[in-house]
Amino acid sequence: MHKTLLFLIASLFFISSALAYEKSTIKITRSLNYDAQKAHIGYKTVNNIVRIFSWKMDFNKDLRKGDKFILIGNRDATPKAIIYISSRKRIAVFSYTDKHGRLNYYDINGKTLYSSFSRVPLKYKHISSKFQLKRLHPILKTWKPHRAVDYAANKGTPVRAVADGIIKRRKYIGALGNAVYIAHGMNYVTVYAHLSKFARGLRVGSKIKKGKVIAYVGSTGRSTGPHLHYELRYKGKRRNPLTWRLPKQKKVPKSDLKRFQSQAKAILRRL
Ligand SMILES: [Zn+2]
Known part of the structure; x- marks a missing residue:
């Protein structure tokens, strides 16, 4: 009983803190850089957006007039969440700081948008x-x-x-x-x-x-x-493809996943 109550209070706290976040929108009319500047969003944030989302989209080809990037929270380099919305799809990422203090962006399943790399592309002799x-x-x-x-x-x-x-x-x-x-x-x-x-x-x-x-x-x-x-x-x-330290997909640790996801869902509900 007590546990349920605590959980409820905790959830309410997270939801209300999510509600309190500031929201800024970049609406594409010309280019990401141009429209970000118009929305008073700095180049650091723009660089971060490109770095994160270019795993899933081609910024030269996929961006269309009317597409939006919604930033939740701090509009400096590291907002709480960044959501790309077009008529075709939605890609949402949420910040999470791991135990080493490294901030990264993860999707609703708690995974980074980039996959891990294979070392070798074929079965060879x-x-x-x-x-x-x-x-x-x-x-x-x-x-x-x-x-x-x-x-x-x-x-x-x-x-x-x-x-x-x-x-x-x-x-x-x-x-x-x-x-x-x-x-x-x-x-x-x-x-x-x-x-x-x-x-x-x-x-x-x-x-x-x-x-x-x-x-x-x-x-x-x-x-x-x-x-x-x-x-x-x-x-x-x-x-050197045999020795280079290849990107590895990161995941929100299991112990934090529930909290991370309830916060993420609260942000999405508010859009
Ligand atoms: Zn060769």
């Missing part, structure tokens, strides 16, 4: 060339850096997206042969090259889920035999 700054090129016979990993595999082996993302390129690109570029959030791009063919229905701009087949191993472009040339780019620089 062996690594035929590692990430190295000096390699004797098998065709050109010159020393060149190889900022990628080559995975030898049978022709036709499925190649999978290492994380959720958006297809940026899907075409024949000189030495790379048939290649696919996937953007994952603001900072990551993965490149898959020498493909024999692309997965059916794969288009530039398509959203792709981690683990989905995007193409098949081949030997197109400058290549001596069937293999996948795989690049991991972070902020435009090619990094």
